[in-house]
Amino acid sequence: MNAPLLSLALLAVALAPASALARTSDRTxxxxxxxxxxxxxxxxxxxxxxxxGVVITQGTLDIRSSQAVITSRDGEPVRAVLTGGPVKLKQELDDGKAMDAVANKVDYDLKSEIVVFTGGVNIRQPSGSIAGERVVYNMKTGQVQGGGEGAGRVKIQIMPKNTQGGG
Structure with missing residues (x-):
């Protein structure tokens, strides 16, 4: 695999908004x-x-988009922008439950470790979901911010712990 494609591969794992909970064995x-x-x-x-039709897979991680643009500086990737179709991301968590995200655009700044999902965002995992026009995930701090554009609103659903087990 050439260096730019390998760089994209390394970036893809970090795009999952539940990366701390995502299947850790996928990275190997x-x-x-x-x-x-x-x-x-x-x-x-x-x-x-x-x-x-970009398709990136690694273990249980599956990312699909129309286009991926990777910007590098001094031979190192600094930004990845996935667009179109919409962008769809799925991954199994360590507990075996699924997480998925959909957005029109996913913009990952590798230096700041901030992922910005925009346009028709819907991120779901067993503990709940967040949807809106813009969701910002700080991978360093775990902070998630969401919002709508114009009169749009962010929607969050938190599942009670006693129903997360599939019952």
Missing amino acids: KPMDIEAGRTDYSLDDSRPTTLSG
Whole structure:
């Protein structure tokens, strides 16, 4: 796998908003990336672009988007932007339960470790869900902020612990 695609692979694991709870063994599995087209430079002069149905899988992690654009600086990836179709992310948690996220755009800043989901955002896991037009997840602090655009509202549902077991 070439360096830009390997960089994308390393980024993909971090895109899950429940990364602290996501299947930890996934990080030790091989990552597979498929796309209809790739356009990249061997230096940082322009970003790497994957398009034509991007599919990223690693263990239970499954990410699908129309396009992925990876920006690098000094040979290291600094930003990943997934768009289109919408972006769909699924992963199994360590307890075997599923987490999934959908958004029109996922923008991950590797330096600040902040992931911004925008446009039709819906993130669901067994403990509850959050939906809105914009959800910001700080991977360093675990802080999640959500909001709507215009008259839009953020919607949060928290499941009672006694019903999370599938009953």
